[in-house]
Amino acid sequence: MTDLTxxxxxxPPPGVATRDTTTVxxxxxxxxxxxxxxxxxxxIAGALTMIYPLVWLLVSSFRPTDVIFRxxxxxxxxxxxxxxxxxxxxxxxxxxxxxxxxxLVVIGAIAGNLLSCxxxxxxxxxxxxxxxxxxxxxxxxxxxxxxxxxxxxQYILFNKLGWVDTFIPLILPKFLATDAFFVFLxxxxxxxIPRELxxxxxxxxxxxxxxxxxxxxxxxxxxxxxxxxxxxxxxxxDFFTPLIYLTSPESYTVPVALRxxxxxxxxxxxxxxxxxxxxxxxxxFLAFLFGQRFLVRGIxxxxxx
Amino acid sequence: MSxxxxxxxxxxxxxxxDEDRRAQRKxxxxxxxxxxxFLLPWLVGLFVITIGPLLASLYxxxxxxxxxxxxxxxxxxxxxxxxxxxxxxxxxxxxxxYVFVSVPLQxxxxxxxxxxxxxxxRGLSFYRSVFYLPSMLGASVAIAVLWRQMFGTDxxxxxxxxxFGVDAHTGWISDPRYALSTLILLHIWQFxxxxxxxxxxxxxxxxxxxxxxxxxxxxxxxxxxxxxLPLLSPIIxxxxxxxxxxxxxxxxxxxxxxxxxxxxxxxxxxxxxxxYQRGFGQFEMGYAAAMAxxxxxxxxxxxxxxxxxxxxxxxxxx
Numbered sequence: 001m002t003d004l005t006x007x008x009x010x011x012p013p014p015g016v017a018t019r020d021t022t023t024v025x026x027x028x029x030x031x032x033x034x035x036x037x038x039x040x041x042x043x044i045a046g047a048l049t050m051i052y053p054l055v056w057l058l059v060s061s062f063r064p065t066d067v068i069f070r071x072x073x074x075x076x077x078x079x080x081x082x083x084x085x086x087x088x089x090x091x092x093x094x095x096x097x098x099x100x101x102x103x104l105v106v107i108g109a110i111a112g113n114l115l116s117c118x119x120x121x122x123x124x125x126x127x128x129x130x131x132x133x134x135x136x137x138x139x140x141x142x143x144x145x146x147x148x149x150x151x152x153x154q155y156i157l158f159n160k161l162g163w164v165d166t167f168i169p170l171i172l173p174k175f176l177a178t179d180a181f182f183v184f185l186x187x188x189x190x191x192x193i194p195r196e197l198x199x200x201x202x203x204x205x206x207x208x209x210x211x212x213x214x215x216x217x218x219x220x221x222x223x224x225x226x227x228x229x230x231x232x233x234x235x236x237x238d239f240f241t242p243l244i245y246l247t248s249p250e251s252y253t254v255p256v257a258l259r260x261x262x263x264x265x266x267x268x269x270x271x272x273x274x275x276x277x278x279x280x281x282x283x284x285f286l287a288f289l290f291g292q293r294f295l296v297r298g299i300x301x302x303x304x305x
Numbered sequence: 306m307s308x309x310x311x312x313x314x315x316x317x318x319x320x321x322x323d324e325d326r327r328a329q330r331k332x333x334x335x336x337x338x339x340x341x342x343f344l345l346p347w348l349v350g351l352f353v354i355t356i357g358p359l360l361a362s363l364y365x366x367x368x369x370x371x372x373x374x375x376x377x378x379x380x381x382x383x384x385x386x387x388x389x390x391x392x393x394x395x396x397x398x399x400x401x402x403y404v405f406v407s408v409p410l411q412x413x414x415x416x417x418x419x420x421x422x423x424x425x426x427r428g429l430s431f432y433r434s435v436f437y438l439p440s441m442l443g444a445s446v447a448i449a450v451l452w453r454q455m456f457g458t459d460x461x462x463x464x465x466x467x468x469f470g471v472d473a474h475t476g477w478i479s480d481p482r483y484a485l486s487t488l489i490l491l492h493i494w495q496f497x498x499x500x501x502x503x504x505x506x507x508x509x510x511x512x513x514x515x516x517x518x519x520x521x522x523x524x525x526x527x528x529x530x531x532x533x534l535p536l537l538s539p540i541i542x543x544x545x546x547x548x549x550x551x552x553x554x555x556x557x558x559x560x561x562x563x564x565x566x567x568x569x570x571x572x573x574x575x576x577x578x579x580x581y582q583r584g585f586g587q588f589e590m591g592y593a594a595a596m597a598x599x600x601x602x603x604x605x606x607x608x609x610x611x612x613x614x615x616x617x618x619x620x621x622x623x
Contacts, residue, residue: 036426039426040428043418047432051438053455053461054438057451069459069464072464072465116347117347119343119344123344127339128340129336129339135348138351139347144550144604145359145601146554148554148580148597148600149359149601150355150362151358151584152593152594153357153358153361153362153365154358156361156590157353175350176346176347176349176354178350178354183347207339208343212343237444237446239557240556240581243560255557258446258447259560259561262564270454274454277448280447284442284445288441288442292437295441295501
């Protein structure tokens with residue numbers, strides 16, 4: 001374990017991509033036109049296999065349940081919207097209620113991660129203070145710590161504070177930079193920003209807070225965007241934490257609501273299940289679609305999950 | 306507000322000479338107060354949300370605690386109880402199989418596709434998006450629901466097999482022989498995120514190495530084993546460490562596919578699922594804490610082994 005921290009502190013960790021894209025891999029393809037066609041066919045076949053279940057889920061969500069179990073194809077003769085109306089109203093609250101709950105948790109989590117992780121990252125990347133190396137090593141170790149080892153006492157703590165069945169246990173830790181992965185991501189990013197900029201700002205009389213808030217934050221926008229999008233996707237899909245903390249159907253987020261739907265219908269109304277599954281995936285899909293640039297860059301910067 | 310006023314105490318004068326600049330550097334070198342203020346939220350989180358609970362769970366692991374009465378010290382009883390807990394052994398077996406089958410397969414596939422895509426393929430960003438998407442969606446309950454249908458007796462997989470003339474009536478998820486394989490497949494399906502990391506790593510390998518090898522007439526496979534693999538080994542290692550740690554903690558998919566039970570015949574009883582059942586189903590918080598600590602020890606051991614073994618195969622180009 002100490003080996004890890006020593007290595008990571010001394011040199012950029014594996015997986016660090018410099019912002020240099022001039023070195024491109026071998027371009028053999030041009031010399032082997034024939035094999036290039038084969039490769040494309042292979043890749044397209046692979047891509048279709050990968051994506052087929054997702055497209056089938058979307059198409060099937062517009063089919064009655066009995067048709068779903070008979071039709072592997074993707075052609076849609078009639079659009080059966082009843083799945084959506086049924087699914088939307090299948091639980092104690094309309095499904096929109098759970099979407100709003102999820103949105104609230106996600107907004108809180110994003111705000112928390114952006115604020116707390118960028119503050120910590122600035123300290124680690126730019127400030128010299130006692131025990132910095134020690135804290136930095138602990139931060140890296142905490143990325144690897146399984147969440148399950150702290151969940152029992154955390155639950156007891158939040159239970160004692162009367163916060164079970166509120167969104168506080170889902171949001172508060174984000175304001176305390178417990179997603180250390182993002183701290184690391186931002187540290188890596190800040191290390192790529194020339195120090196001369198800080199020094200110039202200091203010479204102009206800026207203090208650390210001003211350097212951080214007026215200069216660093218605007219420069220860190222790509223890293224902040226990566227953090228926001230990953231936080232969005234991971235928090236939106238998170239199942240374990242809301243499963244533990246959210247006890248009343250009123251406070252359910254989308255994944256827990258979906259699960260209770262599965263229980264309530266004991267897996268019989270697949271059409272409606274599929275419809276609400278599609279609804280729950282749309283926000284992630286949109287975040288992926290519009291944020292992909294930042295996801296790819298962010299994951300390349302630190303290694304990612 | 307006090308944070309901001311504290312931070313603004315640090316002023317820097319305009320440097321006049323080298324000596325002044327050095328003095329200023331020295332002053333700037335002492336950022337103790339500012340450093341700890343910026344770090345404050347993280348420090349509070351570290352102690353209240355991480356280290357505190359970490360120690361508390363160590364203490365609880367030596368107690369009998371059901372949330373209602375105060376914890377009762379029972380020594381190492383929770384740990385000795387593990388020795389005879391057959392469901393725990395089953396959970397360990399299931400989790401080990403899952404980790405050691407799905408992680409290597411997923412990384413191998415990710416590496417293969419990344420190498421293929423890196424050969425100056427047209428449409429790189431399109432393929433990358435398509436392969437990357439499942440790893441963004443895969444952790445969700447919705448995909449687990451889909452998986453449940455797909456691998457059911459009359460699910461999508463059997464329907465497709467029947468199209469090809471196979472009289473398929475296997476309940477992939479209800480048959481204990483196959484249930485875990487469906488979850489392994491789900492893990493492999495999400496190879497996109499390690500693939501993206503590999504692609505970024507491959508782009509760092511200077512093209513001249515390959516050109517030199519091509520001039521020397523090295524065949525393609527040798528170029529892969531002698532150039533690509535060694536230069537990519539730090540990234541393979543990084544992915545391996547993170548994926549193993551992550552796979553040990555898999556939970557959602559097994560929970561949804563088995564209705565939280567680990568069925569059929571505990572064949573999908575992931576370690577964390579069993580921990581959840583003990584802790585939050587039966588409220589045996591002491592036992593759950595002991596299980597969590599065993600998980601930490603296992604993960605730490607495998608991470609340490611990984612780091613030790615890396616000396617023999619990871620190549621650092623210094």
